[in-house]
Amino acid sequence: MDDHRSSVPWNTRALWREANTSLATTVRQNRPGIAESRRQARQIKRLLESTFPHMDRLCRRTCPDCTDACCQRAWVWADFKDLLFLHLAGIPAPGRQLLDPQGGHCRYEGPAGCRLERIRRPFVCTWYLCPAQTQRLRKEPAEMQVIQTSLRQIKALRQGMERSFIWAVT
Numbered sequence: 174m175d176d177h178r179s180s181v182p183w184n185t186r187a188l189w190r191e192a193n194t195s196l197a198t199t200v201r202q203n204r205p206g207i208a209e210s211r212r213q214a215r216q217i218k219r220l221l222e223s224t225f226p227h228m229d230r231l232c233r234r235t236c237p238d239c240t241d242a243c244c245q246r247a248w249v250w251a252d253f254k255d256l257l258f259l260h261l262a263g264i265p266a267p268g269r270q271l272l273d274p275q276g277g278h279c280r281y282e283g284p285a286g287c288r289l290e291r292i293r294r295p296f297v298c299t300w301y302l303c304p305a306q307t308q309r310l311r312k313e314p315a316e317m318q319v320i321q322t323s324l325r326q327i328k329a330l331r332q333g334m335e336r337s338f339i340w341a342v343t
């Protein structure tokens with residue numbers, strides 16, 4: 174368990190601040206060169222926002238009766254692509270990494286669910302469909318198709334965004 178905890182990036186206040194400051198500076202100093210990655214980030218934002226009404230609807234139908242909330246046992250954190258997306262799209266990063274060295278589960282999990290706006294959550298939190306949600310979506314194949322297509326496009330765009338950013342700044 175300790176090994177896993179220490180593998181979470183930027184899991185102290187200081188490291189999180191340093192990562193965000195450094196990324197903000199790199200973005201500010203390379204504006205013309207990172208035009209492509211910023212375009213990809215805007216596209217990701219549009220696609221994410223298009224999935225949120227579907228996700229909200231799904232959550233309204235499944236989460237209120239859930240007895241094993243995923244966020245209470247989730248072992249997830251913001252990775253480089255998540256932070257990069259937020260900085261390129263001009264969205265404020267969460268105040269802290271989701272997990273800290275002592276944390277057993279996500280610090281943003283609250284009594285009424287996640288305390289972060291969807292757009293600020295790590296992509297894995299949008300990408301993950303729990304078994305109850307998957308089961309429900311199987312009865313609505315058109316809805317399933319819309320969500321899965323968007324998630325696949327976002328995943329590919331995130332890779333492209335990271336690649337073009339690294340290419341531009343190194």
Ligand code: SF4
Binds near residue numbers: 235241243244
């Ligand atoms: S997403 Fe699924 S596992 Fe998570 S709280 Fe909702 S119903 Fe439960």
Ligand code: SF4
Binds near residue numbers: 247280286288
């Ligand atoms: S950020 Fe929100 S959705 Fe993601 S694990 Fe934490 S509480 Fe759950």
